[in-house]
Amino acid sequence: MKMEGSVALVTGANRGIGRALVERLLEQGSTRVYAAVRNKGELSRVVALDPERVVPLTLDVTDQSAVQAVARQAGDVTLLVNNAGSLALGSILSAPPELIVRDMDTNYYGTLHMVRAFAPVIEANGGGAVVNLLTVVALASMPGLGVYNASKAAAWSMTQSIRADLAGRGIEVFGVFPGAVDTDMIRDFDMPKTSPEEVARAVLDGIEVGEEDIFPDPMSRSVYAGWRADHKAVERQMANS
Numbered sequence: 001m002k003m004e005g006s007v008a009l010v011t012g013a014n015r016g017i018g019r020a021l022v023e024r025l026l027e028q029g030s031t032r033v034y035a036a037v038r039n040k041g042e043l044s045r046v047v048a049l050d051p052e053r054v055v056p057l058t059l060d061v062t063d064q065s066a067v068q069a070v071a072r073q074a075g076d077v078t079l080l081v082n083n084a085g086s087l088a089l090g091s092i093l094s095a096p097p098e099l100i101v102r103d104m105d106t107n108y109y110g111t112l113h114m115v116r117a118f119a120p121v122i123e124a125n126g127g128g129a130v131v132n133l134l135t136v137v138a139l140a141s142m143p144g145l146g147v148y149n150a151s152k153a154a155a156w157s158m159t160q161s162i163r164a165d166l167a168g169r170g171i172e173v174f175g176v177f178p179g180a181v182d183t184d185m186i187r188d189f190d191m192p193k194t195s196p197e198e199v200a201r202a203v204l205d206g207i208e209v210g211e212e213d214i215f216p217d218p219m220s221r222s223v224y225a226g227w228r229a230d231h232k233a234v235e236r237q238m239a240n241s
């Protein structure tokens with residue numbers, strides 16, 4: 001799918017990878033970019049990128065009626081980018097139950113609500129694409145992020161299902177598996193990180209060439225290569241990290 005002439009909707013567009021994606025979509029010729037955020041007050045920098053083409057929308061992806069309302073408001077979308085995400089730290093055995101529910105609600109159910117609401121919209125507009133932001137630790141779980149990994153692994157499974165379901169409806173489905181990206185989400189992690197701008201560029205390039213599973217940074221490409229060679233070795237490595 002080409003970005004030129006697309007009408008995109010990006011969730012979690014106010015910061016991090018979401019904001020970088022909006023910027024890149026504008027650079028690559030999207031006609032309109034719906035920037036969906038929980039708090040429109042945090043969107044002034046994003047709208048200022050191009051007030052003619054950036055359309056702010058209020059959306060909490062866990063709110064099904066809000067998702068339905070947004071699908072009615074943004075009826076010309078051809079490219080849905082499910083970027084909004086939350087990350088709970090700590091072992092899955094001891095993390096507070098409300099954080100387990102929050103990560104599943106945001107990362108799995110929120111993404112699913114969006115896909116179910118927007119698949120008919122994209123189909124009615126002649127086809128397009130759905131892009132789900134997953135993570136490389138969906139491939140092999142890092143126990144210190146066990147809650148988050150499980151929600152993203154569920155989203156990965158769903159991504160594969162909808163790819164098959166939507167193939168006959170003119171909708172391509174992409175999964176993105178970033179490694180460490182320099183955003184608020186892992187602000188306190190002391191490790192090499194890729195910029196959100198570089199990740200955004202790799203995501204859109206991947207969509208344009210039809211790469212279904214996108215590994216957008218050096219860490220994710222390295223983990224994926226190791227996982228393909230010996231997935232148990234990567235599991236053990238993650239367990240000890």
Ligand SMILES: NC(=O)c1ccc[n+]([C@@H]2O[C@H](COP(=O)([O-])OP(=O)(O)OC[C@H]3O[C@@H](n4cnc5c(N)ncnc54)[C@H](OP(=O)(O)O)[C@@H]3O)[C@@H](O)[C@H]2O)c1
Pocket residue numbers: 011012013014015016017018037038039059060061062082083084085086087106110133134135136177178179180181182183184185186
């Ligand atoms: N950073 C990394 O290293 C990394 C690695 C792999 C994958 N990812 C994935 O990449 C995506 C973007 O992450 P990021 O690094 O840019 O994170 P971030 O800077 O923490 O931004 C997260 C975004 O998601 C939004 N969000 C959270 N819960 C939401 C909800 N219920 N409804 C709507 N929006 C919600 C946040 O909105 P508010 O501002 O309102 O909180 C924010 O805009 C996520 O799916 C994340 O899991 C990130």
